[in-house]
Amino acid sequence: MIGTNNIGHGSSTPQDTADGIRAIVDLLQEQYPDAKIFVLYVFPRDEQPDGELRQKVVEINSRLPELVGKLKNVTLIDFGHLFLNDDGVLPKDIMPDFLHPNKEGYLIWAKAVEPILKPIFP
Numbered sequence: 001m002i003g004t005n006n007i008g009h010g011s012s013t014p015q016d017t018a019d020g021i022r023a024i025v026d027l028l029q030e031q032y033p034d035a036k037i038f039v040l041y042v043f044p045r046d047e048q049p050d051g052e053l054r055q056k057v058v059e060i061n062s063r064l065p066e067l068v069g070k071l072k073n074v075t076l077i078d079f080g081h082l083f084l085n086d087d088g089v090l091p092k093d094i095m096p097d098f099l100h101p102n103k104e105g106y107l108i109w110a111k112a113v114e115p116i117l118k119p120i121f122p
Contacts, residue, residue, distance in 0.1 A: 003042040004099065007056040014059035017042075021060075022067040025074060036120065038113075039068050041078040047098050049088035079112035 002021050006012035012020065021039065028037055041061040045053035061078070069076050083094050083105060090098050094105040101109060 002039075003060055004045060004057070007053060007060070008045065008099065014056045015063065017056075017060050018063035018067055021064065025068050025071060029071065029073070035073060037071075037074045038116065039064065039074060039076050041076065041080055043080045043095075043101075044083055044090050045099055047090050047092070051098075054090075075116075077113070077116065079109075082108050082112055 002024060003017045006017040006020065007014065025037055025039060028035060041064060042057045045051065045057050048054065057080075061080075064076055068074050083090060083101070085091055092098075093102075094108065095101050
């Protein structure tokens with residue numbers, strides 16, 4: 001869940017945040033060269049698609065393929081759209097504060113990552 005607090009607290013620009021994600025991946029690769037690293041796209045923020053934080057998330061996520069997408073042992077995973085309804089709205093019944101998933105949100109997350117992780121951790 002790297003990145004969402006950076007923009008939420010206003011401490012980083014989307015570019016700074018994306019660069020920070022790359023720096024963390026670089027450090028992980030240096031310390032654990034054989035590790036498989038899964039980088040999740042930053043989950044949607046704000047209720048509406050045109051919200052300020054949602055737009056910053058879109059900008060961060062648009063930079064990730066170039067920054068980390070082609071690195072050895074790194075897999076980018078994007079399932080943020082699963083949290084949104086057909087109009088791109090982030091429902092309160094999935095993320096009541098438009099940031100933290102509730103039980104239903106965590107179930108969506110678990111179902112999305114299970115097929116990715118199950119072969120690795122049977």
